Amino acid sequence: MDVEKIWFEYRARIKAFLHSRVSNVADVEDLLQEISIKTFVGISALDDPSKVQSWLFQTAHRTIIDFYRKNGSAKDMHADDLWYSEDEPETRHELERCVEPFIAALPSETAQLLTAIDIEGQSQKDYAAAHGLPYSTLKTRVKNGRRALRSVFDNCCRFTLDSRGNLSEYHSKSDSCENC
Known part of the structure; x- marks a missing residue:
């Protein structure tokens, strides 16, 4: 899989996803950078290329949860409690x-x-x-x-x-x- 091509294809949609869940523009940019690093490092472990999109958005979702936990905004909060819980x-x-x-x-x-x-x-x-x-x-x-x-x-x-x-x-x- 060509990681650069995948990132180019999905970057804007991931950024829009982040904007819908994080209000601070600077935080969105930081999270986007973090997700890009996770993508370049971890996507090689993905066996099925048809699941790239799901993998990317799950990575983004987990990164957002980690962000809120790290910043204390989600103390004692479980991922299922977040207001933007994922659709199927x-x-x-x-x-x-x-x-x-x-x-x-x-x-x-x-x-x-x-x-x-x-x-x-x-x-x-x-x-x-x-x-x-x-x-x-x-x-x-x-x-x-x-x-x-x-x-x-x-x-x-x-x-x-x-x-x-x-x-x-x-x-x-x-x-x-x-x-x-």
Whole structure:
């Protein structure tokens, strides 16, 4: 496996994952660096190349837990108690292939916005500055864009959530979703 190619392919998504769970931008950068080191050192032990994505995101998840424990933010806390508890990995992996086509089905301005922020990991403040938008306006557009994306998913599938609000399973509403 070409570690550099794998890291290049997943870096932005891992960064977006970190941003969704860690509020401090400097901490996100530190964690991303730590995960890159773990990737370059540990990925050779992975036997099945089809599990690279799962391995990377599990590594990121454990790194976040370690970060909170080390910094005292999670004293006496178990990984299962964290507010961002993981969805079922297989279910999430199956739905990930739909994200980009569904984003592409949105109006182009919304698609560009969500791609930059949620797929490529660009911060909302940086995106707002680069496009000359007030930050509060951008936050509203991101919220509305995500709501529109959720609507596209809801039109395609019926979702079941567990008691914590995490995705546990889904069923397609028809034999073929338009864009997935």
